Amino acid sequence: MGQIEWAMWANEQALASGLILITGGIVATAGRFTQWYFGAYSIVAGVFVCLLEYPRGKRKKGSTMERWGQKYMTSVVKLFGPLTRNYYVRAVLHLLLSVPAGFLLATILGTACLAIASGIYLLAAVRGEQWTPIEPKPRERPQIGGTIKQPPTNPPPRPPAEARKKPSEEEAAAAGGPPGGPQANPIPVTDEVV
Amino acid sequence: MMGCWVLNEGLSIILVLSWLGVNLYLFIDTFYWYEEEESFHYTRVILGSTLAWARASALCLNFNCMLILIPISRNLISFIRGTSICCKGPWRRQLDKNLKFHKLVAYGIAVNATIHVVAHFFNLERYRWSQSKEAQGLLAALSKLGSTPNESYLNPIRTFPMNTTTELLRTIAGVTGLVISLALVLIMTSSTEFIRQASYELFWCTHHVFIVFFLSLAIHGMGRIVRGQTQDSLSLHNITFCRDRYAEWQTEAQCPVPQFSGKEPSAWKWILGPVVLYACERIIRFWRFQQEVVITKVVSHPSGVLELHMKKRGFKMAPGQYILVQCSAISSLEWHPFTLTSAPQEDFFSVHIRAAGDWTAALLEAFGAEGQALQEPWRLPRLAVDGPFGAALTDVFHYPVSVCIAAGIGVTPFAALLKSIWYKCSEAQTPLKLSKVYFYWICRDARAFEWFADLLLSLETRMSEQGKTHFLSYHIFLTGWDENQAVHIALHWDENTDVITGLKQKTFYGRPNWNNEFKQIAYSHPSSSIGVFFCGPKALSKTLQKMCRLYSSADPRGVHFYYNKESF
Numbered sequence: 001m002g003q004i005e006w007a008m009w010a011n012e013q014a015l016a017s018g019l020i021l022i023t024g025g026i027v028a029t030a031g032r033f034t035q036w037y038f039g040a041y042s043i044v045a046g047v048f049v050c051l052l053e054y055p056r057g058k059r060k061k062g063s064t065m066e067r068w069g070q071k072y073m074t075s076v077v078k079l080f081g082p083l084t085r086n087y088y089v090r091a092v093l094h095l096l097l098s099v100p101a102g103f104l105l106a107t108i109l110g111t112a113c114l115a116i117a118s119g120i121y122l123l124a125a126v127r128g129e130q131w132t133p134i135e136p137k138p139r140e141r142p143q144i145g146g147t148i149k150q151p152p153t154n155p156p157p158r159p160p161a162e163a164r165k166k167p168s169e170e171e172a173a174a175a176g177g178p179p180g181g182p183q184a185n186p187i188p189v190t191d192e193v194v
Numbered sequence: 195m196m197g198c199w200v201l202n203e204g205l206s207i208i209l210v211l212s213w214l215g216v217n218l219y220l221f222i223d224t225f226y227w228y229e230e231e232e233s234f235h236y237t238r239v240i241l242g243s244t245l246a247w248a249r250a251s252a253l254c255l256n257f258n259c260m261l262i263l264i265p266i267s268r269n270l271i272s273f274i275r276g277t278s279i280c281c282k283g284p285w286r287r288q289l290d291k292n293l294k295f296h297k298l299v300a301y302g303i304a305v306n307a308t309i310h311v312v313a314h315f316f317n318l319e320r321y322r323w324s325q326s327k328e329a330q331g332l333l334a335a336l337s338k339l340g341s342t343p344n345e346s347y348l349n350p351i352r353t354f355p356m357n358t359t360t361e362l363l364r365t366i367a368g369v370t371g372l373v374i375s376l377a378l379v380l381i382m383t384s385s386t387e388f389i390r391q392a393s394y395e396l397f398w399c400t401h402h403v404f405i406v407f408f409l410s411l412a413i414h415g416m417g418r419i420v421r422g423q424t425q426d427s428l429s430l431h432n433i434t435f436c437r438d439r440y441a442e443w444q445t446e447a448q449c450p451v452p453q454f455s456g457k458e459p460s461a462w463k464w465i466l467g468p469v470v471l472y473a474c475e476r477i478i479r480f481w482r483f484q485q486e487v488v489i490t491k492v493v494s495h496p497s498g499v500l501e502l503h504m505k506k507r508g509f510k511m512a513p514g515q516y517i518l519v520q521c522s523a524i525s526s527l528e529w530h531p532f533t534l535t536s537a538p539q540e541d542f543f544s545v546h547i548r549a550a551g552d553w554t555a556a557l558l559e560a561f562g563a564e565g566q567a568l569q570e571p572w573r574l575p576r577l578a579v580d581g582p583f584g585a586a587l588t589d590v591f592h593y594p595v596s597v598c599i600a601a602g603i604g605v606t607p608f609a610a611l612l613k614s615i616w617y618k619c620s621e622a623q624t625p626l627k628l629s630k631v632y633f634y635w636i637c638r639d640a641r642a643f644e645w646f647a648d649l650l651l652s653l654e655t656r657m658s659e660q661g662k663t664h665f666l667s668y669h670i671f672l673t674g675w676d677e678n679q680a681v682h683i684a685l686h687w688d689e690n691t692d693v694i695t696g697l698k699q700k701t702f703y704g705r706p707n708w709n710n711e712f713k714q715i716a717y718s719h720p721s722s723s724i725g726v727f728f729c730g731p732k733a734l735s736k737t738l739q740k741m742c743r744l745y746s747s748a749d750p751r752g753v754h755f756y757y758n759k760e761s762f
Contacts, residue, residue: 004393012383020379027312033319034358056388065388105358106315109372113379160685 005059007087007129010120014053014094017117021046021101021110028106038104045097046110052077052084057131066134074133085132087125094118205288210298213261217254217302225250233422235433236336236348236452240324241317248313249420251306256464258302259411263468265292265299267475268583290758300382307378314371318351318358325354335440339451346454350419366417370410377407395528408469411461418456427453483520483578490542492561492574495645498549500558501535503542506579511538513610514587517545523575524556533606534582537613543582546606546645587611589758591618591628593725597715597755599634599738601730605646608633608729612666616653619662631666632715634706636730638674669711670701708737712745716753723754 021042028039055074058064077084084090098114101107152158228234228246237245264270275289323329324337340347355361362368383389384400423431427450436449443451491503511517511534518529530553532545549555560575587607590596600608612633618626637643650668657663675683683703715724728738742755 004396008392009384009389009396012386012389013380016379016383023308023312024315027315031316031319033315034322059392062392103357103359105318105362108359108362109311109375109379112372112376116376116380 005129006120006124006127007057007131008059010087010090010117010124011053011056013113013120014049014090014117017094017098017110017113018046018049018053020113021049021107024101024104024107024110028104031106033104033106035104038100039106042101042104042107042110045101049094049097049114052090056134058134060129064134070134071136077131078133085130087121087129087131090131091118091121091125094121205285206291209288209295213295213298213302217257220253220257221250224253231422232433233425233428235423235437236454237420237422239332239437240336240349241320244313244316244320245420248310248317251310251313254306255303255310256461258299258306259408259461260464260468262296262299262303263465263472265296267472269475269478270471272583300385304378304382307375311371311375318362321349321351322355322358322361324349325351327354332437332440335443339454345451346424348421348452348454350417350421365419367414367419370414373410374407374414377403377410381407399527408465411465413459415457415459415461418458420457421454422457424453424455479580482580485579487577487579489571489574489577491544494562495546497641497644498558499643499645500547500561501544501645502547502561502577503536503544504577504579505542509543509579509582511536511543511582511610512588513537513590513614514607515582515610516607517543517579517581517583519545520578520580521553521557521560521575522578523560524553528553529580530554531583533610535606535609535613537610537617539614539617546609548603587727587758589725590615590631590727591626593756594627594722595630595632595715595719595724596628597632597634597724597726599636599726599728599730599734601636601728601734602638604729605635605637605643606729608635609646609649612649612653615666616656619657619660619665629665630719633666633668634671634711635668636671636673636705636734638672669706671706672701672703673705675703708741712741712755716745716747716755720753721751723756726755726757728757 023046025039025042025044025046027033028036029043033039051073054067055070055077056064056067082089094114095118098111098118101114102111225246228249229238229243234245271289271292321337324333329337337349339345340349340352350365351361362372380403381401384397390397430450431452432449436443436452439449443449485506485508488505489502490505491501493501493503495501514533516531516533518531520526520529532547534543535546536542536544547554547557549558557575587610590598590611598608598611612631615628615631635646650670653666657666680703726738726742728735739757742757746752746754
């Protein structure tokens, strides 16, 4: 499993846990279960976790698929600097957040899932992974006149392109053709004035 | 054309709707049964409708858990595909969509699991509350049942606990339920497309948590906590009369104390069959793994492509199929799919492997593709091969005209196909239904597929030897070139053979204009059914599907394009 960045899975797991916490919290609060205030806490914690985990971090190798609309949250999460970049912090944070929800039945699944996410984040942190925001690429201004090459230095008639330019592999294989060489014209050229 | 789209997609839609229909029927039927059934009257007094919600979703869960293992039994599907009696045309194409169906059923399980879990949260809470001091009347009377030796209990929670969580963890159903839910969440979070593409191994390894899932599911109902009144008790205890007289149940003979019993666990009955089937599937895969694979030839192509010729006892393949290859020297867990590039008529089977990641790079190195000295045969690492597994290309021979389109690395299944077509052409005995093949190859850089260009060259010469030059018409489109190449190509434009490939057919530059191509083909074959086979990226697949629909005529006797997609 050389290529896996554990933070990727931890991120998915944490996002799912956030949603489960929100659902459990809504069930407990709406149903006015005993100790339903834990349910209210769970909704808040779930929303917080979802918002924190929504922007995907950039992968070290390869391209990362962004979640739809994540750039707004990326700018917010970026503001906290090392607190959000470091995965040890996230691991501890998720573990602490998951504990109160464990007191209520409706949110116990959320606790378990978030605790697992915290464990995976710990693994990611141990392996030195970090959260880097995905920055939008700056639009390259098209260079005006950049494609205009240097005008030819020889006067016409000019020998064919092969003699002038460096031959590629296919050329060397397929073309027996005119030998590459100096700009000496094979037949003497005179300026014919008719 | 709307008609063709309905024909192509119609069967899939019908199957999905049938699945949905069965789910809805099971759900609604069970829901109303639990809402109206007499034996659960007293249970409903405590729980309300959430009993019905939980039971209905439980039945749907049983149904879906039964279905989920079947689409991923690869060998079973290949077996069904092989028996061409039952599966022709559109049905065969449905077999290719097995993974989509697996995902659909998984979503069904997730939805039903959510309903089930939420309903049971309410149930537990209500059971708990009815044991509290505030519970009055019938509720309290029912909850007290079971305290004396003659009585059977209704409420699984016997005393008023501080916490429903501890009550949950005391029951088998509770603990297994938690384990099942956790397993489901882990499986789903590691199966997102993002994770699958980043690390297939993580997805595959975590998915094996399904073993825990199914084991826990089988024992989930053993606690028998869904309790209803027994039939004997119902005959003695008239509910409509007795339900308000709960104070007199102990004393009055007319209303004896109602007796309850738990529902038998039924999940195991649903999942036993598929679990056994899947176990057989894994055993078959393991047995195939044990069989010896002899490597007869190793060819190292330039630009990092390794060609392996292998032999295995009893190996039979069809063009377009793929095998899974494992190399214990590199990793004992990883099996990687490779399309077979040899024809079935040859006495060996071959794959072409390009270095595209850790495993393939390690394999190339182990086989000495990195330009080292020749390897001795006994030094070569041992390979294990599972398969072949089915794909859609065998259908090419069922159409009078076939259009094969390959983009980039998608060209590999067509290597096997074209070779197979040539062999079949050479056998003069059986005339082929297939009379014309159009082959389109779109790639950025032909250098990576030089071996395929060589194959086309040899096919070209052999076809002209047989006098069948018009059988195969191929078009190569290069979509990437640099200035040097462009100049070189422009200079040699008028020559007989193409400069890049050396073939008689000229290479085109840029992407094909599909409208023109399809128009041309439709025009040349006005009343045929034409099979379109594609292997490559999704975007192009959508374009081609659109073209197929667009250029199929509404007239049933006119030209019809049938789209078949490869899926790996």
